[in-house]
Amino acid sequence: MSNSDLPAAEPMLRTIAMPADANPSGDIFGGWLLSQMDMAGGNAAMRRAGGRVVTVAIDAVNFHEPVEVGDELTCYAHVSHVGRTSMTIEIEAWKRRLDRQQRVKVTEAVFTYVKIDANRRPQPVPRGDDPPE
Known part of the structure; x- marks a missing residue:
């Protein structure tokens, strides 16, 4: 994947x-990578919902390339579906070596x-394309 293949989604975390x-081999743990993606997705979900959100599922995880110590990691998130109380967020993580410009x-x-809500009960997500102000 080259820079021209970067997602149209907004970068939510770097x-x-x-x-x-x-x-010990210098590869980043997959759990660390998923936690970064969860923070990025949570940010996108909170913006769309206009309030507090919780993660309820992670599906279709695909690891394509290892991330190494020193790589810059950028997570892009896109709200792909909004239900009554839930949102589906598609997240892509891309790396860039600090000594290169190519992203993968x-x-x-x-x-x-x-x-x-404050009592941790599901709440309706506002309708419409734009997040609440």
Whole structure:
């Protein structure tokens, strides 16, 4: 995948993979990568819902390339479906070596979030294409 293949979705998170996030071979743990994607998806879901959300499912996870210590990781998130209380967010994670400009898609997954209130009960997601102001 080249830079021209970058998703049209908005970047929701950008970070650098650090040694504490790696196994002894220098590859970043998949769990760390999924947690970054969850934060990015949660951000997109909160913007769309206009309030607090919780992660209820992660589906269709595909790891394409390893992430190494020092890689810049960018997570792109797109709201693909809005239900009554839930939202489906498609997330792609891309890496870039800091000494290069080429970006490579490393992981993609589909996350589901539910809007909740202060008592952690599901709440309706506002209708319409635009998030509430």
